[in-house]
Structure formats: C-alpha cells, structure tokens
Amino acid sequence: MSNETIKMTSGEYVPIEMHKVRVVQKLNLLPIEKRLKAIEDAGYNTFLLQNRDVFMDMLTDSGTNAMSDQQIAAMMVADDAYAGSESFNRLQEAVEEILGTQYFLPAHQGRAAEHIISQAFIKKGDIVPMNFHFTTTKAHVELAGGKVVELFTNDALEIKSDKPFKGNMDIDKLKDLVKTAGKDKIPYIRMEAGTNLIGGQPFSVENMRAVRKVADENGILIVLDISLVCENMYFIKMREPEFMDKSPAEILRTLCDLADIIYFSARKISCSRGGGIATKNHELYLKMRDMVPLFEGFLTYGGISVREIESMAVGLREAIDWNVIRHSPEFIKYLVDSLDAKGIPVITPAGGLGAHLDARGFLPHLTSFDYPAGALAAALYIVSGVRGMERGTISMDRDEKGNDVPSEVELLRLAFPRRVFTLSQVKYAEDRIEWLWKNRELIGGLKFTEEPKVLRFFVGRLAPASDWPQKLQAKFREDFGDSL
Ligand SMILES: *Cc1c(COP(=O)(O)O)cnc(C)c1O
Numbered sequence: 353m354s355n356e357t358i359k360m361t362s363g364e365y366v367p368i369e370m371h372k373v374r375v376v377q378k379l380n381l382l383p384i385e386k387r388l389k390a391i392e393d394a395g396y397n398t399f400l401l402q403n404r405d406v407f408m409d410m411l412t413d414s415g416t417n418a419m420s421d422q423q424i425a426a427m428m429v430a431d432d433a434y435a436g437s438e439s440f441n442r443l444q445e446a447v448e449e450i451l452g453t454q455y456f457l458p459a460h461q462g463r464a465a466e467h468i469i470s471q472a473f474i475k476k477g478d479i480v481p482m483n484f485h486f487t488t489t490k491a492h493v494e495l496a497g498g499k500v501v502e503l504f505t506n507d508a509l510e511i512k513s514d515k516p517f518k519g520n521m522d523i524d525k526l527k528d529l530v531k532t533a534g535k536d537k538i539p540y541i542r543m544e545a546g547t548n549l550i551g552g553q554p555f556s557v558e559n560m561r562a563v564r565k566v567a568d569e570n571g572i573l574i575v576l577d578i579s580l581v582c583e584n585m586y587f588i589k590m591r592e593p594e595f596m597d598k599s600p601a602e603i604l605r606t607l608c609d610l611a612d613i614i615y616f617s618a619r620k621i622s623c624s625r626g627g628g629i630a631t632k633n634h635e636l637y638l639k640m641r642d643m644v645p646l647f648e649g650f651l652t653y654g655g656i657s658v659r660e661i662e663s664m665a666v667g668l669r670e671a672i673d674w675n676v677i678r679h680s681p682e683f684i685k686y687l688v689d690s691l692d693a694k695g696i697p698v699i700t701p702a703g704g705l706g707a708h709l710d711a712r713g714f715l716p717h718l719t720s721f722d723y724p725a726g727a728l729a730a731a732l733y734i735v736s737g738v739r740g741m742e743r744g745t746i747s748m749d750r751d752e753k754g755n756d757v758p759s760e761v762e763l764l765r766l767a768f769p770r771r772v773f774t775l776s777q778v779k780y781a782e783d784r785i786e787w788l789w790k791n792r793e794l795i796g797g798l799k800f801t802e803e804p805k806v807l808r809f810f811v812g813r814l815a816p817a818s819d820w821p822q823k824l825q826a827k828f829r830e831d832f833g834d835s836l
Pocket of ligand 1: 414461462463464486488489544548577579580616617618619620626627
C-alpha cells in the first residue's frame, strides 16, 4: 500500500473514502420474491434488469462513476455552439495537458472512437494484435474486415496468481506474429490499459516499451486504449520500481508518449460521458478527421453535449489525482482479499475494474454450455439485488457454423464504479456472495430463448434449465427468515 494509507490501531487495513457524500440517490432493496420476478422478466440477463429493481449496480463502471463537485460546476458554464465552442477548447487544452497530444477528435463514446480508428486503418484481411480484446473493439475490427489476435502472456488467465502485470503483451508471440503474418498485414498493435475482460489487470511500462521497440523495428503503429488507464497507473506506481516515486501525471505521459494514437471512453476515464481520439501525428489525425462529422457530429462536439464536454475536461484533470486513482483498486482489493480468505474462487491479485468471481470454480458442476457466469450473475441478483455482469461464454458470439465458443474464462464481474459504494455496502455484497458459495450446488444452468447474432450478451434472453431459482429462493427464506 502507498505511504499515504491510513493505519488502524488494530493493524487491519480498511480502505478510506477520500471524499464526502453531498448528493445522494435513494436505493431500493426488493424482497427476494420480487427480485426473482424481476430477473425472470429480464430473461435472466442482468443487462435487461431495470435499475429501480437493483440494490447495488455493479454491472459496469461505464457512465456510473460518481462525478465531483468541480465537474458538475463546470457543466453549468458550458458554451453551447455547433462550431467553435469554448467548452471544446477547454477540453482540447485538458487533453493536451494530460496526454501531451495536440490533435483531438471527439467521439460520442469509446466504441465510436474504435469505429473511426478501425475504418481508417484496417483493410480486409488485416490482423490487429492486442494484449486482450474488448467486446466492442473486436466487433469494430471485424466490421472493418480485420481479425483480432490476442497475445496475452501465459499467466494472464490464471485465476490464482501473484503476477503483478497479467495484462502484459507476450513479446515473443508478437515477434512471431509479425514474422508469420507480415508487417504489412498489421495496421496497428493495440494495447489496452487495465484489460477489461480479464479483470482490470494492468500492463507494465516495461512491457509497453518492449512493444514499442517491436513496432519501431517493423514500422507498425501503436494504438493505446486508455479507458481504464487510471487503475493501470495505480498498479504501475505500486508495483514497478522505476515509477514508485513518479506522479500519476508522469506515468500517464510516459504511457502516452509510447503510443501513436490514444483513445478513450470518457464514461470510464473521466467519470463523464463521451470519448475521443488523441494523437501527436498530424497525418494520422487527418486520416481519421473526416469521419467525425460523418458519424459523430461536428469536430467541436462529436455527438457529445457541451455539458459533458466540460465535465470531461475537468474529469481528465482529476484522472491524475492519486486519491481518485486509488479509490477503486483499494476497495476492490478489500472485497477480493476477504473472499479469497474464505476460499471463494475469485481472481487474484485484485485488478482495477472490479472483483471477478471465477464461475467455473464456483460452479464446477456446470459446463461452458450451461453458461456458468450468466447463471452466477442471475443467482447473485436473486439473493442480493447486486447486479453484476457475465463475462464468459454468453459474451462470446457463436462461430460461423453456429456453435457456441466456450470462453477461456467464465467470470462474474462486480464492477466498482468510482466513489459510488460505501464499505458497508461492500460488506453486504461479500456476505451474500459467501451465502451463495455455501449454497452453490443449488445453482443450475441457463439456455437461450432469444439470441441475437452480434453482441448477444446485451439483449439476449435466457431461461433457467430447471427450477433452480425457486429452490434458491426457498433456501434463502429458510436461512434469512423475513430479511430482505
Ligand atoms: C468501455 C470500454 C470501451 C468502450 O467504451 P464505450 O464508451 O462503452 O463505448 C473500450 N475499451 C475499454 C477498455 C473499455 O473499458
């Protein structure tokens, strides 16, 4: 832990909120009977639940991070103009100051930036190597006719690990790929900070430098996704000796200086909305620029409201504040370490995006085709009102032949939107997960009843393979009496 961590008399480590709550939102905790009805109505897909039926919304950190007072204040002075808005100028200044890039293209969110980058650089048959894919990234690479090749290291997918940088790219695999595929087939290498789908695991600066070296030797561009870079920076500062005494601002600049194109989802990095693409290279900027008015909006708003543009500018500056950066990783570590100590299968070491339960370890009686991560997500909602996200086989679309593609990992992600939950809420989630663990043999599989072809996890509907949800509810009532 950092020097600034507050020590308790008992020696116990307790993460502390370095902010106070001044605006609150009421929460509902429905009785279990109503939660069961709600998940049935949602087709056993937590994406389709209504927020009013959710107690702790741990689906995602996307657009759900708490804003600061400074961000909300900035929204009040937004300058509404189609072209040449002062709000945009303030954003552009913030981007240049924080990322060190002169050229900035706004896009309505992260995937819109991915759309533009993919359309600008990928030709049919191209290959895009990355440390790990993200759902929308992969869909956009494929839409542009390219193919994603993941070059994660052998320890990336280990559930129990003490590896500090599970998000690293495997440099030998990268060199091999460049040799076999040919550098002309590789429009860019993509590095994702805080790799979302493997649990918010970081890569090191050392690794990024090694990727840069291969890219330079072969004249290949690097695209850096900094949507989750804050938490990646946290781990670099905590774990990479060269950076222990460096400020978050210096670490971020070091990373950005190693990339040719940088993009982000402002829903994550700056606790606001929107997204954007930044580069120092005028030629690359021009290759992408004309798509912004076509798909997003004029160059000085990119489909984002000027209020959000103001909050993005402030949020980007706050993204290098150590107390903002460390909040989520420290709360996540608290939950992960508590669950791990009880023998509950959870990804270690704790990452930066959320706690990730290992659904395969949790539900060994289910196969990938029973969708264990989806079943665990539904079960946890039923017993707690906590909404997590399936990150397993449901999140993989079928192959061309229509077969399910078993995911390498079956995870239930419990995201920690920044500065949203208190420690007592985290303890409640921990308690219900522990209860579920003790009653895990009651949980059965799911099957699709309505299945979209692309990104099916968003709106697909499923049903339980048996009456296991009713059995879970009965056991809950038996153990908890009339408790909510
Ligand atoms: C969320 C996310 C995206 C996509 O951003 P949206 O704003 O949701 O479109 C891209 N990359 C990473 C790493 C993300 O976490």
